[in-house]
Amino acid sequence: MKGSGMLDATQPVPPGSPDAGSVDVGARLKRFRTERKLTITQLADRSGVSSGMISQIERGTTNPSIKILQRLRSALGVNLWDVLDENASAEPRPSPSSAHVLRRANRPRIVVGESRLVKELLSPRKDRNLRFMIITLPAGGVSEDVIVGEGEKGGLVTDGRVRLTVGQEVSDLDEGDSFQFPSSLPHALSNPHAEPAKVVWIMSVLDSHI
Structure with a gap:
C-alpha cells in the first residue's frame, strides 16, 4: 500500500529451477508466525511488510529479499539463520560423523530477490x-x-x-x-x-x- 511505509514489492516465482531443492522459506515463516499466534495483519504491523507481501511469501509465490527477511525475522524474534536453515532448530546440529561438518546433501539452499540469486549455506552451526x-x-x-x-x-x-x-x-x-x-x-x-x-x-x- 502506498504511503504506508510497508514493503510491498513482490517478485513472482516462475516454474522450474533455480527453486528446485531450495528451502521453503515461506512455510518456515508461516510456522514461526502461527507458533506465536500472530495473524498476518499483526505480523505486518510489527514488521512493516505489507499483509499482501507476507501472504505471497507464505504461499511461495514470491521470493523475499534479505532485507524483507530481516524485518520479518526481527518481528518474529528469531535468528535469520533459523529462517534460512530448515535444520537450524537443532542446537547444535551434528552430522552423522561430526558436529563440525555439514554434508553437501544437507546444505540449505534458497533463492532470493528479483535477480533470483541462489544462496547455499555452508556453515555447519549457527551458534558461531x-x-x-x-x-x-x-x-x-x-x-x-x-x-x-x-x-x-x-x-x-x-x-x-x-x-x-x-x-x-x-x-x-x-x-x-x-x-x-x-x-x-x-x-x-x-x-x-x-x-x-x-x-x-x-x-x-x-x-x-x-
Missing part, C-alpha cells in the same frame, strides 16, 4: 561468529538489500566474473580473485556478464540475530 555460503549470480544478477553492520565480509570468485562495489570503489573480479572489507560499508555484488558466476561469501558476524 562465522557464516559462509556459496552465492550463484545469474547473468545480469545483482545482490539486493545486503546486510550492513558490524563485522567483516570477504569472498572468493570461484566461477565467472563479478563486479564488487564497496562504498565508492568498484572492482571487476575474475575467477580466483578474492576480497575483504568492513561490513559496515555500503556494498553490492553484481554479475553484468552473459554467463553465471559463483562466489564463496564469508561473514564475520557480530550481530547475534544474523
Whole structure:
C-alpha cells in the first residue's frame, strides 16, 4: 500500500529451477508466525511488510529479499539463520560423523530477490561468529538489500566474473580473485556478464540475530 511505509514489492516465482531443492522459506515463516499466534495483519504491523507481501511469501509465490527477511525475522524474534536453515532448530546440529561438518546433501539452499540469486549455506552451526555460503549470480544478477553492520565480509570468485562495489570503489573480479572489507560499508555484488558466476561469501558476524 502506498504511503504506508510497508514493503510491498513482490517478485513472482516462475516454474522450474533455480527453486528446485531450495528451502521453503515461506512455510518456515508461516510456522514461526502461527507458533506465536500472530495473524498476518499483526505480523505486518510489527514488521512493516505489507499483509499482501507476507501472504505471497507464505504461499511461495514470491521470493523475499534479505532485507524483507530481516524485518520479518526481527518481528518474529528469531535468528535469520533459523529462517534460512530448515535444520537450524537443532542446537547444535551434528552430522552423522561430526558436529563440525555439514554434508553437501544437507546444505540449505534458497533463492532470493528479483535477480533470483541462489544462496547455499555452508556453515555447519549457527551458534558461531562465522557464516559462509556459496552465492550463484545469474547473468545480469545483482545482490539486493545486503546486510550492513558490524563485522567483516570477504569472498572468493570461484566461477565467472563479478563486479564488487564497496562504498565508492568498484572492482571487476575474475575467477580466483578474492576480497575483504568492513561490513559496515555500503556494498553490492553484481554479475553484468552473459554467463553465471559463483562466489564463496564469508561473514564475520557480530550481530547475534544474523
